[in-house]
Amino acid sequence: xNAPFYKFDVFGDTAALGVAFAIGLGMGWFxxxxxxxxxxxxxxxxxFRDLAVLKVMFTAIVTAMVGLFxxxxxxxxxxxxxxxxxxxxxxxxxGGLLLGVGFIIGGLCPGTSVVSVATGRIDAFLFVMGVLAxxxxxxxxxxxxxxxxxxxxxxxxxxxxxxxxxxxxxxxAVVLMAAGAFVAAEWAEVxxxxxxxxxxxxxxxxxxxxxxxxxxxxxLAGLALLGMAGGDPYxxxxxxxxxxxxxxxxxxxxxxxxxxxLATWIxxxxxxxxLIDLRHPAAYAAGTIPGAENVPLAxxxxxxxxxxxxxxxxxxxxxxxxxxxxxxxxxxxRNTYSLLGGMDEWNDRILFPExxxxxxxxxxxxxxxxxxxxxxFGGSPRVEAAAGAPVAVPLPAAMSxxxxxxxxxxxxxTAAPVKKKKKREGC
Amino acid sequence: MQHVEISTTRANxxxxxxxxxxxxxxxxxxxLGGLVAGLLALSGFYLLRSxxxxxxxxxxxxxxxxxxxxxxxxxxxxLDLDHPWYVWRVYLTFEPASxxxxxSWILIxxxxxxxxxxxxxxxxxxxxxxxxxAVIRRGSEWMWARPRLVQAIALSNLxxxxxxxxxxxxxxxxxxxxxxxxxxxxxxxxLFSGLSxxxxxxxxxxxxxxxxxxxxxxxxxxxHGLFQLLKPPGRDPSTAGEAxxxxxxxxxxxxxxxxxLFVIGxxxxxxxxxxxxxxxxxxxxAPVFWCLILGTGILVPLVLQSLELAGRIRHTVVxxxxxxxxxFLLRWVLVQAGQVSSWT
Numbered sequence: 134x135n136a137p138f139y140k141f142d143v144f145g146d147t148a149a150l151g152v153a154f155a156i157g158l159g160m161g162w163f164x165x166x167x168x169x170x171x172x173x174x175x176x177x178x179x180x181f182r183d184l185a186v187l188k189v190m191f192t193a194i195v196t197a198m199v200g201l202f203x204x205x206x207x208x209x210x211x212x213x214x215x216x217x218x219x220x221x222x223x224x225x226x227x228g229g230l231l232l233g234v235g236f237i238i239g240g241l242c243p244g245t246s247v248v249s250v251a252t253g254r255i256d257a258f259l260f261v262m263g264v265l266a267x268x269x270x271x272x273x274x275x276x277x278x279x280x281x282x283x284x285x286x287x288x289x290x291x292x293x294x295x296x297x298x299x300x301x302x303x304x305x306a307v308v309l310m311a312a313g314a315f316v317a318a319e320w321a322e323v324x325x326x327x328x329x330x331x332x333x334x335x336x337x338x339x340x341x342x343x344x345x346x347x348x349x350x351x352x353l354a355g356l357a358l359l360g361m362a363g364g365d366p367y368x369x370x371x372x373x374x375x376x377x378x379x380x381x382x383x384x385x386x387x388x389x390x391x392x393x394x395l396a397t398w399i400x401x402x403x404x405x406x407x408l409i410d411l412r413h414p415a416a417y418a419a420g421t422i423p424g425a426e427n428v429p430l431a432x433x434x435x436x437x438x439x440x441x442x443x444x445x446x447x448x449x450x451x452x453x454x455x456x457x458x459x460x461x462x463x464x465x466x467r468n469t470y471s472l473l474g475g476m477d478e479w480n481d482r483i484l485f486p487e488x489x490x491x492x493x494x495x496x497x498x499x500x501x502x503x504x505x506x507x508x509x510f511g512g513s514p515r516v517e518a519a520a521g522a523p524v525a526v527p528l529p530a531a532m533s534x535x536x537x538x539x540x541x542x543x544x545x546x547t548a549a550p551v552k553k554k555k556k557r558e559g560c
Numbered sequence: 561m562q563h564v565e566i567s568t569t570r571a572n573x574x575x576x577x578x579x580x581x582x583x584x585x586x587x588x589x590x591x592l593g594g595l596v597a598g599l600l601a602l603s604g605f606y607l608l609r610s611x612x613x614x615x616x617x618x619x620x621x622x623x624x625x626x627x628x629x630x631x632x633x634x635x636x637x638x639l640d641l642d643h644p645w646y647v648w649r650v651y652l653t654f655e656p657a658s659x660x661x662x663x664s665w666i667l668i669x670x671x672x673x674x675x676x677x678x679x680x681x682x683x684x685x686x687x688x689x690x691x692x693x694a695v696i697r698r699g700s701e702w703m704w705a706r707p708r709l710v711q712a713i714a715l716s717n718l719x720x721x722x723x724x725x726x727x728x729x730x731x732x733x734x735x736x737x738x739x740x741x742x743x744x745x746x747x748x749x750x751l752f753s754g755l756s757x758x759x760x761x762x763x764x765x766x767x768x769x770x771x772x773x774x775x776x777x778x779x780x781x782x783x784h785g786l787f788q789l790l791k792p793p794g795r796d797p798s799t800a801g802e803a804x805x806x807x808x809x810x811x812x813x814x815x816x817x818x819x820x821l822f823v824i825g826x827x828x829x830x831x832x833x834x835x836x837x838x839x840x841x842x843x844x845x846a847p848v849f850w851c852l853i854l855g856t857g858i859l860v861p862l863v864l865q866s867l868e869l870a871g872r873i874r875h876t877v878v879x880x881x882x883x884x885x886x887x888f889l890l891r892w893v894l895v896q897a898g899q900v901s902s903w904t
Contacts (some may be wrong), residue, residue, distance in 0.1 A: 150847040154855055253876025 161248050170249040172240025172256060179237055182326035184318035191311045192349075197354050202304050207367035212367050222285030239263070291543060301361025308354045353515040374463045388458055390445055390471045396506055397481050399423060406443040409436075411453050412476070422447065422479055423510065433457055438466055447472035447479075484512025582895055585640035590728045590891040591757075593632030593667075594750050595884075597725030598758025599626040600670065602807070604717025605678055609709070622762060623674045623717070630674065634667060659734045663727045670724055673716040679703065679704030680713065725751030730896060740836035740894070740901040743825050749818040750891075756811035757887035760861075760880035763804040767877050802869065808883060809865050816858045836901035845897045848889060857886015 139149050167189055168174050177183035204210040236242050241249055241259045246264065249257030271278060293300045322328040348404060360366075382388050398404050399422075408425040408522065410417050417427040428436045430453055448454045454471035461469040472479070486507055492500040507514045603622040638644050651668065655661040668799030675904055682693070682700045732741040826837040840849045861879035868875050 147842060147846045153848050154847075154851040158855070158860070251878055252874060253878045 135202070137214055141211075160244075161251060164245060164248045165252060169245045170252045170254065170257070172254075175242070175245060176240040177326070180325065184322055187318055188315060191314055195311045195350075195353055198304055198307060199356050199360070202300065202360050202366055203356060205236040206360055206363035217289040217291065219289050220285075221283060222287055224282050224284055226285075227281055238253065238419070247370075299361060299364070300366055301357060301363075304360060305354060305357040308350065308357050311352045312354070315350070354437040356366055379459070379462060388455075389471045390484050391473050394471060394480045395422070395445065395479075396510070400509060401507065406445045406470075407438075409444060409446050409457075410476075411446055411448045411457055418475075422476070430457055433460060440465060441468060442466070443468040443470075445470050445472055447475045449476045451475050457537040480512075483507060484510055486514050488514045488516060490516045502510065569657075571642070582640065582899060585636040587888070587892040587895045589633045589636040589640070590731075590895065591748065591888045592629050592636070593728045594725055594754030594891070595757050595761065596626045596630040596633065596754075597721045597723075597728065597751065598754035598756070599629070600674065600677075600717045600721030600724065601755060602721070602758055602762070604714045604719075604721060607677065607680070607714035608718060616618070620683075621765065621807070622758075623677035623681070625761075625765075626674045626677060627671070630667070630670065659727070659730055663731055664721070666723050666727050670720045673713065673720045676703075676713045677717050679709065681730055688830065705766065722751060723752045725865065728754070735898075737903065738836075738898045738901055739830075739832045739903060740826070740839065740898040742829070742833055743822050745818055745822040745825055746894075749815065749822055752811050752815040753887045753890055756808050756815055757884050759808035759811060759881035760805045760887075763808060763880040764877045764884075767806060767875070767880075805865050805869060805879075808880070809862055809869075812858050812862050812865075812883065816854070816862075819858075832901075832903050836897075839901055840893070841898045843897075844900075845893050848893050853886050853890050853893060856882050857889060858883075861886070 138144060139152075144152070164170065167185070169186060169189075174183060175186055178186045201210060201212070232242070239246070239256075241257060241260050243264060244258050246260045250261055262344075272342070291333060292303045296303070311545045395408075398406070404424055408422060410421045410425040410427045411430045411433070412421075412427070413429060414427055417425075421427070430448075438461065444461065446454045446457045446461070446469065448457070451471070454475055458469055458471045474481075484507055486503050488500050488503060504514045603626075616835045641647060650664045651736070653661070654665060679696065679699055682696045706902070726747040726813065729746035729748070730744075732738075733744060733746045735741055823837060823841070826833045839845050851893055861882045864873065864879040864882075867873045868879070
């Protein structure tokens with residue numbers, strides 16, 4: 134099994150609320166046990182007298198960061214599926230400052246205020262009421278703040294992505310930063326808080342107790358170094374695409390080929406493209422375009438495609454092929470095309486074309502060509518009757534007719550003979 | 561001209577059993593009824609068991625509080641009636657086969673028991689005049705002079721409380737059209753939920769009294785009078801509070817066991833009951849049931865209270881308030897989910 138569990142649909146919304154409840158209880162419990170339900174203790178850090186909050190929070194951040202980094206590299210967590218809060222720079226700066234001011238005035242942050250209420254403190258109760266009231270007011274007056282909330286929007290960014298440095302390096306840097314902050318905090322507590330380290334050792338007496346923080350930090354840094362060897366923790370390659378180039382290609386219709394072109398290439402033996410059927414294997418087995426190989430969409434990132442190879446992608450309709458085209462282009466496959474209209478268009482125009490029974494003389498040659506093409510690929514043209522309704526003709530088994538045509542009475546044969554038959558007929 | 565289109569197809573809540581007939585009134589009444597039942601049973605029990613005067617006076621405000629809360633609950637019930645002004649007709653007959661008839665008579669008979677118990681503990685001061693207080697005192701002294709009478713009052717409180725508590729659950733259990741309520745466990749479950757919320761309420765009041773608010777000269781006249789009314793004569797409030805915490809923990813454990821029995825009973829019943837049960841276990845009501853009724857309503861207060869009794873954490877009103885909220889949500893969820901459950 135793989136994390137994040139919720140996004141992998143391991144459990145539903147109801148269970149997710151239960152999990153959130155359990156995590157919330159646990160977090161509240163440990164915050165309270167660490168003394169963070171007390172506004173006086175929290176306020177002391179702003180006077181550099183007691184920096185336990187800073188130390189605990191930094192430890193939590195560093196532990197979670199190194200843990201996630203390593204878990205992603207071991208394949209336990211898929212970071213691509215984890216939610217990253219988008220960065221909105223100026224909104225974050227203004228919001229951060231406001232939160233800080235509120236923190237200093239009230240002595241509590243939103244999380245610790247709830248912890249404090251749970252221990253029966255009246256000041257915390259007033260604080261939470263204030264938080265709720267201001268949330269209500271901001272909600273009511275939202276148009277006034279909407280501009281600020283979008284100022285400096287940068288999307289979902291990460292430090293390694295922004296700075297263009299390896300992931301492990303940033304992880305190591307943050308661990309070292311935490312180590313620096315710990316040393317500074319210990320110094321400040323002695324300097325401003327009047328803490329006597331000799332009289333009050335952090336974790337009691339003994340070598341192990343004295344050196345526990347150092348051992349912890351050293352091992353975290355070691356793990357970060359180890360993780361650096363693994364490279365980028367994200368699963369799939371992250372790519373940069375040239376938006377303008379792709380948009381122009383799409384507008385110039387240089388991103389696709391038509392079924393007529395494809396049929397002509399096949400008939401004339403000029404198949405110099407690799408034809409990929411993106412549909413489900415069952416749909417592929419029930420009938421496909423001659424010469425196509427089956428690569429379901431989810432397997433496309435793992436498919437081996439040479440950078441210069443000419444590839445035509447098709448699905449039942451158009452959407453999946455177009456999306457797959459985007460994926461391959463993003464990987465730098467320049468000679469990629471989608472089949473316009475997909476399998477539906479292939480059935481409609483090539484296999485079962487609707488042809489007039491008595492074509493005008495100038496179209497006779499074209500109609501005859503299409504009829505031959507349809508028969509060549511194992512289909513059958515639908516001949517327009519005098520009334521205008523197409524007449525259903527017996528269809529070869531395994532070809533799915535377009536809507537409006539009576540289905541074949543013959544049972545659908547198994548996959549293997551169909552494929553053989555198709556290959557023989559097609560190429 | 562304004563065009564109004566009214567669709568009447570199955571819009572009548574009496575047609576389709578899935579539609580909600582009961583709104584907020586019934587859960588509020590069931591909660592307050594259970595709370596009053598707990599107050600009655602607890603004060604009756606302490607009155608019966610106590611040997612000394614100070615023990616008897618541990619929670620003198622419980623009966624008076626019960627009168628107020630029961631009246632509020634009856635008010636909610638009254639609002640739920642389709643023909644509220646014909647309510648007196650209920651009291652012209654007694655139908656032994658009708659749970660509603662039993663309930664109506666229990667509700668009305670509980671009042672004299674509550675008033676008599678309240679009279680046994682006259683307040684030291686009343687907000688309106690000393691003349692009234694003198695009359696109350698005289699009545700109280702007259703009653704204390706007759707131990708048999710006091711015993712009878714205590715018994716009537718105890719029995720009335722248990723009857724009322726059981727009745728609030730049985731009321732739901734008799735509605736066979738709602739499979740979720742087809743359980744005899746609902747009676748004892750609501751009784752013990754009422755007992756635990758009553759103990760929690762008394763615990764809150766004990767704590768409020770001991771926080772120095774009682775004799776505060778800053779309090780205005782009304783507040784001062786109110787707190788005087790709540791103040792117990794003698795008796796160390798911390799032990800009283802502790803006794804309530806112990807009682808609460810015991811009631812909560814029984815309540816948890818009864819919820820387990822309720823779940824097992826429905827799970828071992830027919831397909832319809834099992835489906836109804838899924839509303840609570842995995843369906844729309846599951847988050848509230850698991851997190852707020854079992855989690856913060858029973859398990860968290862149990863843990864917090866045992867830590868308080870062990871002296872590990874500070875004694876606060878938080879677990880008591882959680883218990884009361886959990887008891888309310890138990891009624892709310894059972895009434896709402898019960899109305900969603902059906903035989904179809």
